[in-house]
Amino acid sequence: EVQLVESGGGLVLPGRSLRLSCAASGFKFDNYVMHWVRQAPGKGLEWVSGISWNGGSIDYADSVKGRFTMSRDNARNSLYLEMNSLRTEDTALYYCAKGTGWLLPAFDIWGQGTMVAVSS
Amino acid sequence: QSALTQPASVSGSPGQSITISCTGTSSDVGGYKYVSWYQQHPGKAPKLMIYDVSDRPSGVSNRFSGSKSGNTASLTISGLQAEDEADYYCCSYRSSSTLVFGTGTKVTVL
Numbered sequence: 001e002v003q004l005v006e007s008g009g010g011l012v013l014p015g016r017s018l019r020l021s022c023a024a025s026g027f028k029f030d031n032y033v034m035h036w037v038r039q040a041p042g043k044g045l046e047w048v049s050g051i052s053w054n055g056g057s058i059d060y061a062d063s064v065k066g067r068f069t070m071s072r073d074n075a076r077n078s079l080y081l082e083m084n085s086l087r088t089e090d091t092a093l094y095y096c097a098k099g100t101g102w103l104l105p106a107f108d109i110w111g112q113g114t115m116v117a118v119s120s
Numbered sequence: 121q122s123a124l125t126q127p128a129s130v131s132g133s134p135g136q137s138i139t140i141s142c143t144g145t146s147s148d149v150g151g152y153k154y155v156s157w158y159q160q161h162p163g164k165a166p167k168l169m170i171y172d173v174s175d176r177p178s179g180v181s182n183r184f185s186g187s188k189s190g191n192t193a194s195l196t197i198s199g200l201q202a203e204d205e206a207d208y209y210c211c212s213y214r215s216s217s218t219l220v221f222g223t224g225t226k227v228t229v230l
Contacts, residue, residue, distance in 0.1 A: 035219075037166075044123065044224040045158070045166065045209050059217050095165060105156045105211035105219045106171035113165065 002026035002109055004096050009114030012086055020114055022079040022096030027109070030054070030074035033099035035107060036081050038092035038116075048094070049081070052102055059103065064090075086118045124149060124210055124222035131228040137198040140225045142210030143191060148220055150191035154213040157186055157195045161206045169208075170195060197227070205229045 008020040020036070036048040049060045049070040058070050069082040079096050093115050097107035125143040132138040142149065142157075149155055155173045158166035168177050170186035173193060183198045193212070197204055210222035 037221075045160075045211075045221040047211070047219040047221060050219065061218055100171065103213055103217060103219060104154055104171075105213055106154075106168060107156075107158075107166075108168050108171075108177060110165035110167075 004098065004109055004111035006094060006096050006111045006114035009094065009116045011117045011119065013120055014086060014088060014118055016086055017082070017084045018086060018116060020081040020083065020094055020096075020116070022081075022111060024077045024079065024098070027098070029077040033102050033104075034072060034079050035097045035099050036070060036079075037095045037097055037107070037110075038090075039095070039113075040089075040092040043092075046092070047105075050099060050103060051079070057102065083116070086116075088118050090116060091118045092116060122220075124212060124220055126208075126210060126222040126225045128223070129226045129228065131230055132197075132200045133230045134200055134202065136200050137196060138200060138227065140195045140197075140208055140210075140227070142193040142195070142212075142222045144193075144212055144220075145191055147216070148212040148214040149188065149193050149210075151215060152213050153188075155186070155188060155193040156211045157184075157193075158209045158211065159204075159206045160209065166209065200229055202229050 035050040093113040095113045098109035100106040157170040160166040174186040
């Protein structure tokens with residue numbers, strides 16, 4: 001079964017850090033672009049970042065550039081999002097999603113998300 | 121990064137057809153053949169319904185179709201069914217090497 005499972009979310013103070021993980025199974029992970037997409041409570045979807053199959057290309061939304069770092073470990077079939085200098089506006093459900101091509105907006109497999117709450 | 125513009129809500133009766141618009145600029149929707157559409161039911165992850173403006177993934181009903189004219193992409197749902205009631209989002213490549221979603225549209229089946 002093709003599956004993405006996110007973990008690592010939680011409640012964190014503003015200015016602190018958090019690392020999200022996404023475990024992939026059921027498909028050849030190292031063949032595909034991967035993305036993080038977030039959704040604030042009651043709000044719409046926001047693309048956060050994307051990484052090429054080998055990690056050689058990574059792009060970020062302006063809202064997280066310089067604070068978030070995306071990476072992958074193809075040997076572990078895992079995706080990561082290191083989030084630093086967290087702000088209250090980063091509060092959201094974070095999804096990892098499988099892409100179909102570099103910076104193509106087609107995400108054909110999604111996880112169920114992990115919730116990040118930034119609050120004092 | 122400004123989101124693509126979608127109507128907040130669209131409604132229709134069972135069996136009818138509805139169309140959801142997604143308006144951007146020549147730097148995103150109008151400049152590339154890379155627009156996708158997602159359906160999201162409450163409490164669920166989004167589901168890819170259309171990619172590359174008008175292509176349907178395997179398993180998606182042919183009642184869903186996509187098109188584009190200028191800077192506006194559209195999703196049409198024909199033969200509206202109760203199960204189509206959900207939020208819908210468009211997404212496009214943007215020339216600044218980013219991806220951008222639309223503001224989202226709530227579809228109500230009357």
